[in-house]
Every structure is written in C-alpha cells, then in structure tokens.
Amino acid sequence: MKKESGYGFSTRAIHTGNEVDKETGAIQRPITLANSFQLPYDPTTMNWSSADGNLYTRNGGCNQKYLQQKIADLEGGEDCVVLASGVAALSGLFFALLKQGDHVIFSSVTYIAVYRLFHELFNTKFGVETTIVDTSDPANVAAAIRPNTKLIHIETPGNPTLQISDIEEIARIAHENGALLSVDNTFASPYNQRPLEFGADFTVESMTKYINGHGDAMGGAIIGKKEYLDIVRAQSQVNLGGVISPFNAWLIMRGSATLPLRMKQHNENAMALAAYLESLPCVSFVAYPGLESHPQHELARKQMSPGYGGVLSFGLKDADHDTHNRFVSNLKLILSAVSLGHDETLIVFLGEDDERQYLYPEQFSNGFFRLAVGLEDVEDLKEDIRQALEKTGLL
Numbered sequence: 110m111k112k113e114s115g116y117g118f119s120t121r122a123i124h125t126g127n128e129v130d131k132e133t134g135a136i137q138r139p140i141t142l143a144n145s146f147q148l149p150y151d152p153t154t155m156n157w158s159s160a161d162g163n164l165y166t167r168n169g170g171c172n173q174k175y176l177q178q179k180i181a182d183l184e185g186g187e188d189c190v191v192l193a194s195g196v197a198a199l200s201g202l203f204f205a206l207l208k209q210g211d212h213v214i215f216s217s218v219t220y221i222a223v224y225r226l227f228h229e230l231f232n233t234k235f236g237v238e239t240t241i242v243d244t245s246d247p248a249n250v251a252a253a254i255r256p257n258t259k260l261i262h263i264e265t266p267g268n269p270t271l272q273i274s275d276i277e278e279i280a281r282i283a284h285e286n287g288a289l290l291s292v293d294n295t296f297a298s299p300y301n302q303r304p305l306e307f308g309a310d311f312t313v314e315s316m317t318k319y320i321n322g323h324g325d326a327m328g329g330a331i332i333g334k335k336e337y338l339d340i341v342r343a344q345s346q347v348n349l350g351g352v353i354s355p356f357n358a359w360l361i362m363r364g365s366a367t368l369p370l371r372m373k374q375h376n377e378n379a380m381a382l383a384a385y386l387e388s389l390p391c392v393s394f395v396a397y398p399g400l401e402s403h404p405q406h407e408l409a410r411k412q413m414s415p416g417y418g419g420v421l422s423f424g425l426k427d428a429d430h431d432t433h434n435r436f437v438s439n440l441k442l443i444l445s446a447v448s449l450g451h452d453e454t455l456i457v458f459l460g461e462d463d464e465r466q467y468l469y470p471e472q473f474s475n476g477f478f479r480l481a482v483g484l485e486d487v488e489d490l491k492e493d494i495r496q497a498l499e500k501t502g503l504l
C-alpha cells in the first residue's frame with residue numbers, strides 16, 4: 110500500500126508494509142529470523158554483495174524490507190534503508206556520500222555522534238573538510254559554502270537546545286550550490302514534520318525513539334531517492350554491516366502502528382508541561398518550539414504540524430550543581446535516563462560543563478534539564494515536578 114493510495118497518515122502507519130502471510134494466512138507478517146535463503150540452480154553468476162533479492166540477511170532481511178516500505182511511505186520518500194540504530198543510519202549515509210576532499214557543513218546543535226563523526230573522525234581519518242555552523246540562521250550556512258561543499262546536515266528541532274533550522278531555505282542554499290541536504294527528524298517524527306516535503310534530499314530517523322515508541326528496540330532509517338540509497342545499501346549495509354536484526358525490525362513495525370496516536374499525546378503533554386514550567390517562578394527558561402516565547406516559534410509553525418514533539422529543555426534559577434541533582438532524585442514518577450520517545454517520561458541533567466556548551470545559547474550555561482515527555486496523565490507529571498521542586502526547596 111503506497112501513499113498514492115490516498116489514505117491518511119494513520120491508515121498508512123497501520124497498513125503499509127503489512128500483508129496477509131501467504132503460507133499461513135496470518136494477518137500480521139511473521140518474523141523471519143533465518144539469516145540465509147535458498148540459492149538458485151546456478152548461483153555462480155550471482156553478485157554476493159547484492160541487496161536486491163533474498164540472499165543473506167545482511168544484504169537485506171524480510172522484516173527490514175517490510176519496515177522500509179512503511180517508513181518511506183510515512184516520510185513521503187521514494188526509498189528507505191533501515192539500519193541497526195539511528196547512528197548507524199547517520200554514519201552509513203555520511204560514509205556512502207562523502208569522499209576525501211569533500212566539504213560538509215553541519216549544525217552546531219546535533220546528536221552527539223554527529224559532532225564526533227564530523228568534528229573528530231571524518232576530518233582526521235578520511236580528509237573530509239567539516240564546518241560547524243549555527244544553522245538557525247540560514248545566512249550562516251550560505252556563508253560557509255565552499256566550491257567542494259557536498260553535504261549540509263541539520264537537526265531540527267536540535268538536541269538538546271530545541272533550536273529550529275529552516276529546512277526549505279537551507280535546501281534552497283544547498284541545491285543552488287550543488288550540495289545535498291540531510292535532516293535528522295528524530296525529535297519531530299514524520300507525524301509532525303516531513304523534511305522531504307520542504308526540499309531535503311534525505312531524512313534520517315532514530316527509530317529507537319518515537320517511531321518504535323516503547324523504549325525496547327533500536328533502529329535507524331534513511332529516507333530519500335533510490336539512486337543514493339542504493340549506494341547506502343551497497344556500502345554501509347552490505348559492506349560495513351550495520352544491519353538491523355529481524356526482531357528489532359518486527360518490534361518497530363509493531364510499535365509504529367500507533368505512532369500517530371502516541372504523537373498526539375506526546376505533543377499535548379509536552380505543550381502542557383512547557384506552559385506549566387514557564388509559569389513557575391523558579392524556572393529560568395523553557396525551550397520548546399510550541400511556546401510563543403521560543404525565538405523561532407513562527408518558523409516551527411511553518412514546518413511542523415500538527416505539533417512540536419515531546420522533548421523540551423528547561424533551567425532552574427539560582428540553582429547550584431547539587432540542587433539540580435537533588436531535584437531529579439526527588440522525582441517519583443519521572444525517571445532519570447537518556448533517550449526519548451518512550452511511553453514513560455525521562456529526564457536528564459546536562460551540567461554546566463557539557464563539552465558543547467560553547468555552542469549553546471547563554472541561558473543553557475548554568476546547567477539544564479532535557480525532559481522527554483511521555484504518555485502518562487499530564488496532571489500526574491505536573492504534580493511530580495511540583496512536589497520535587499517543593500522538596501528541593503525551590504517552590
């Protein structure tokens with residue numbers, strides 16, 4: 110079932126990639142754990158590195174392929190490659206596209222692995238030139254362009270400052286200069302934002318987060334044109350080997366059926382908690398693109414709909430390092446753990462000395478929290494924060 114079918118997002122989240130199993134009549138496709146498939150009569154003419162047929166699960170597994178159909182459809186892309194994790198998808202895309210002497214521009218606010226890959230690894234190991242840029246202003250991107258710029262990589266909303274970058278404008282700058290644009294869409298999920306519709310060449314998702322949604326499987330996806338994704342499959346899947354396990358692909362297939370329902374609740378809960386936190390005198394700032402106080406709220410409205418996702422960051426006024434940790438330890442319901450997009454709400458204290466602090470806005474310099482709002486009753490979440498602030502002596 111394809112998007113051209115005219116079905117809505119929720120219908121496609123349930124049906125695309127699923128079929129009645131021909132052998133058993135089961136109405137959910139089974140997990141195929143076998144790692145090898147029967148060869149034809151004369152196998153000697155086969156390309157052992159091909160990702161086209163059923164050959165060996167590293168060349169493409171059954172459950173991987175079903176999931177790829179769904180994710181391509183939800184992001185509105187021609188093709189999709191699903192790999193073992195979000196980082197496998199990011200590094201797999203970069204590895205396939207870039208070669209020695211190419212130049213990359215990347216956001217100053219990205220997932221930490223992207224910073225490592227471009228700031229420490231691709232540049233020193235492979236001779237790829239890299240420039241870190243505050244992409245919240247497209248003029249900075251335009252100013253960083255070089256004749257050899259091959260790729261611009263942004264994350265919007267960006268982790269952990271919730272900064273927004275203008276996908277349409279940056280895609281225009283990329284294409285005018287013969288470069289490609291990839292967008293990490295993990296914080297928004299395809300329910301709230303589909304970067305390909307704004308001209309991006311690639312969307313990357315950590316499916317570990319909202320798309321799976323239950324905090325029990327890892328996976329990553331790259332969505333874009335087949336001409337490029339065939340290279341990703343050949344180089345980064347078959348030859349680097351970052352393949353997803355059939356079980357994880359199956360779990361994510363199942364989790365993703367409820368993506369629209371869950372995102373509605375994440376959007377609603379995060380908006381309510383952002384407004385609640387902003388109303389508290391002990392809170393120094395709240396960064397959430399759905400708030401009118403977010404400096405790029407208008408841009409967020411333009412490219413995100415119907416909501417702004419479940420992640421926000423906030424700071425506490427006049428709180429020292431230990432006070433931040435005491436506040437977290439006084440929470441009863443909200444868990445201190447990394448990750449996001451789970452059913453349960455998670456919080457992380459990111460201290461004053463984060464190594465990328467120099468790239469964050471001033472208000473983040475006193476230490477701050479990233480709150481990944483879950484699906485609980487929002488009144489319970491508010492009460493948990495209220496009682497923890499009170500117990501910490503902040504309310």
Ligand SMILES: *Cc1c(COP(=O)(O)O)cnc(C)c1O
Nearest residue numbers: 194195196220268295315317328
């Ligand atoms: C978690 C995350 C990743 C990495 O995904 P993994 O599945 O953990 O490898 C990449 N980008 C963003 C924005 C993320 O939040």
